[in-house]
Amino acid sequence: MLKFYYGLGTCSLASHIALEDAGLDYTAEPVDMKANQQNSPEYLAINPKGRVPALVTDRGILTETPAILAFIAQSAPKAGLAPLNDPFAFAEVQAFNSYVCSSMHIAHAHRMRGRRWATEESSFEDMRRKVPENVRAGFDLVENKLLHGPWVMGETYTICDPYLFTVAGWAKSDSVDIADFPKVAEHYRRMKERPSVQKVLTLYRA
Amino acid sequence: MLKFYYGLGTCSLASHIALEDAGLDYTAEPVDMKANQQNSPEYLAINPKGRVPALVTDRGILTETPAILAFIAQSAPKAGLAPLNDPFAFAEVQAFNSYVCSSMHIAHAHRMRGRRWATEESSFEDMRRKVPENVRAGFDLVENKLLHGPWVMGETYTICDPYLFTVAGWAKSDSVDIADFPKVAEHYRRMKERPSVQKVLTLYRA
Numbered sequence: 001m002l003k004f005y006y007g008l009g010t011c012s013l014a015s016h017i018a019l020e021d022a023g024l025d026y027t028a029e030p031v032d033m034k035a036n037q038q039n040s041p042e043y044l045a046i047n048p049k050g051r052v053p054a055l056v057t058d059r060g061i062l063t064e065t066p067a068i069l070a071f072i073a074q075s076a077p078k079a080g081l082a083p084l085n086d087p088f089a090f091a092e093v094q095a096f097n098s099y100v101c102s103s104m105h106i107a108h109a110h111r112m113r114g115r116r117w118a119t120e121e122s123s124f125e126d127m128r129r130k131v132p133e134n135v136r137a138g139f140d141l142v143e144n145k146l147l148h149g150p151w152v153m154g155e156t157y158t159i160c161d162p163y164l165f166t167v168a169g170w171a172k173s174d175s176v177d178i179a180d181f182p183k184v185a186e187h188y189r190r191m192k193e194r195p196s197v198q199k200v201l202t203l204y205r206a
Numbered sequence: 207m208l209k210f211y212y213g214l215g216t217c218s219l220a221s222h223i224a225l226e227d228a229g230l231d232y233t234a235e236p237v238d239m240k241a242n243q244q245n246s247p248e249y250l251a252i253n254p255k256g257r258v259p260a261l262v263t264d265r266g267i268l269t270e271t272p273a274i275l276a277f278i279a280q281s282a283p284k285a286g287l288a289p290l291n292d293p294f295a296f297a298e299v300q301a302f303n304s305y306v307c308s309s310m311h312i313a314h315a316h317r318m319r320g321r322r323w324a325t326e327e328s329s330f331e332d333m334r335r336k337v338p339e340n341v342r343a344g345f346d347l348v349e350n351k352l353l354h355g356p357w358v359m360g361e362t363y364t365i366c367d368p369y370l371f372t373v374a375g376w377a378k379s380d381s382v383d384i385a386d387f388p389k390v391a392e393h394y395r396r397m398k399e400r401p402s403v404q405k406v407l408t409l410y411r412a
Contacts (some may be wrong), residue, residue, distance in 0.1 A: 060294065062294070066272065090277070092268070095270040097273075101304060106312055110323050118329065122328060125325050136250040
């Protein structure tokens, strides 16, 4: 049985939705980010990085959203969440998720996690001022190059979709209006219609 | 035939070594980073992100190091560069590469790419001061938790190894002495003995 550690407002939402989409058997354990529970000794024993998500399996513990998403797809092949046996198509899925992880999530993180990369309050303010521009650049690329529609990879829903949905849900907090990106906005609306998304969101709104 | 775009001093080194390890047929095309060729109209038509690496295949163009590394492993299964049919072991490989990409590479990038995330010279200086601490934290985690030895995943060489080698090669420029991390230092030494690494490095020293 899988055990999934998640945190409200975090990128764990993507893997959480994918777990539902996959129909895998799992339990979900909230990590209280407001109380800094991710840095408690108990949680650091699970994930020494002090981050969510973490997925406890019978073989060991997995971290990092792109890795967990591909693991979920590979663990439930019948759900068809990734083109596992087509190296090029699978690489396109992974390239999308890698871009979300290392560019779009990082752009967003400079709004409230500036302390990771600098020390002075003036630097944090400077970073925060640039966040909307960088977040917008990410959605521009998604809108114009990466999102085939109706789903990220085209006609077939994949593990890219809950990840885009997750970062699209952060846009407003970064002063970016998702309505400026019609394909992304339509994708977001379509995601919210899915029962898997609705089920998981009830936890994230708690 | 694959065509691989690479840049000196960049993370393209990891995929470049993996292409050699895989024994795939490819040509290598340098992108002159000093002349900002990655932002030329010609290159932006290949990779609109203005980054290297990019891998041109007969199906289309792939970007993002973790995706390209997994594509190489999956395209040359006989080379055994990743445990493709073991979802948990493959996820561990991917989690390592995702951490290198979204944490270690990002930590390093704040030394000379501060302009991506801020505007003021004082912020760039502040970021640069914090780089050694963040780069060190990454190697600490690799040394103590992630690097099984002798290769990253243990007895078997995988697509994690050229990626670790690549970021380890940046440590000195970030004022971090790799000798402080004995397992990482030994891994770096061992990598340099490999013919695939030696062959690719002749290009990167040009």
